[in-house]
Amino acid sequence: MSDQIQSQRLDKWLWHARFFKTRTLAGRVISEGKVRVDGTIVSKPSRAVRAGMVLTFTQAKEVRVVCIEGIGDRRGPAPEAQALYTDLTPPKPPKDPAKIAPRPVYEGGGRPTKKQRRQLDRFDGLE
Template identity: 40%
Template sequence: MVAEGRQRIDKWLFFARAVKSRSLAAKLAVAGRVRINRDKAAQASDLVKVGDVLTITLDGRILVWKVLAPGLRRGPAEEARTLYEDMSPVPTARREALPDAIVPLRDTGSGRPTKKERRQTDRLRDED
């Protein structure tokens, strides 16, 4: 029996539009990419309630959401945003993370031969 005001984590993630399907939400929870109040969600059936803080690792981003309400349905994005408060840290741009990165440069003609160069090489071999 489900307690009042609690909801399965996979269902809540689906309703909050964190993922596209409920099965993807279940896989996310089982893979250990969801934390409920700093504890890893071991199963898709773990329950969340109002006030819980979820830490979700999704596509290389870290989302920190505070649960404001259980979901009733998967509605439009505006309705989904009312289910949580976004407390995520500001993402850093990847280019800013490596300011001294040097773009690899290749000298002209040092890569693979072009089609024209390959034909010239084949002609030289055929003459022998």
């Protein structure tokens, strides 16, 4: 991380911090207005960000809230990328084990027949 760099483009920072696989993908998400910087919707990937700013965006159907801790000068390994931000996303509540139904176990020998597979799919709610 370089001390000389004070600010960086938003799409480049999201790519350096490894939230998106490519800068193009990061830019597309920003252009669609799905990223907020300090609570303000941003629609330009060229928006400058600095340390201390808070970003809110969706990633993999989850809302992420991160505080920028530093500006990176390269897209390095994951531990280096994780040093660029502090994750403020509230943790998910643990799933209640009583609500999770156990998966049915096939107790026969070998593969299930087509009829048995359909019954399993119907039980799992796939059909």
